[in-house]
């Protein structure tokens with residue numbers, strides 16, 4: 001079938017996203033199971049529920065467009081999910097594995113953010129605000145998930161990096177305090 005209209009383009013792009021979301025409903029439970037950090041586990045579980053809602057939302061969009069809800073295999077998401085599965089098998093510490101799971105999940109989120117931005121804009125240009133609003137809603141959920149994952153990732157990365165650095169706990173170490181003061185005095189007094 002030749003795609004030569006914006007309607008056709010929107011439908012084609014939605015088929016890809018529909019498949020991508022369905023792949024994620026299968027991958028997220030595995031990622032939640034593999035995650036060791038409780039907050040990360042919860043983030044994956046929450047996003048699984050959200051993703052199920054996003055699948056239904058795409059079906060609703062197809063309905064509004066009076067098209068059959070069909071999916072087209074999304075090779076990109078398949079690759080991202082496969083990499084995520086490899087991560088689960090990796091020989092790594094719990095902390096590093098969690099960081100790798102986040103890295104993989106954020107790749108998936110960014111793919112979706114790009115794709116939802118595209119379909120939302122096409123719907124807007126077609127003057128279909130109802131569909132554009134629904135797609136925007138999912139886009140915002142993906143952005144929130146991405147931000148949440150960044151937050152968890154930063155906490156974990158910092159925790160993994162603080163070995164040997166005791167700068168914040170110099171209160172009971174007189175010598176350290178002196179060194180610090182000497183270094184900072186000039187700046188503070190001026």
Ligand SMILES: [Fe+2]
Pocket residue numbers: 021024051054112142
């Ligand atoms: Fe999603």
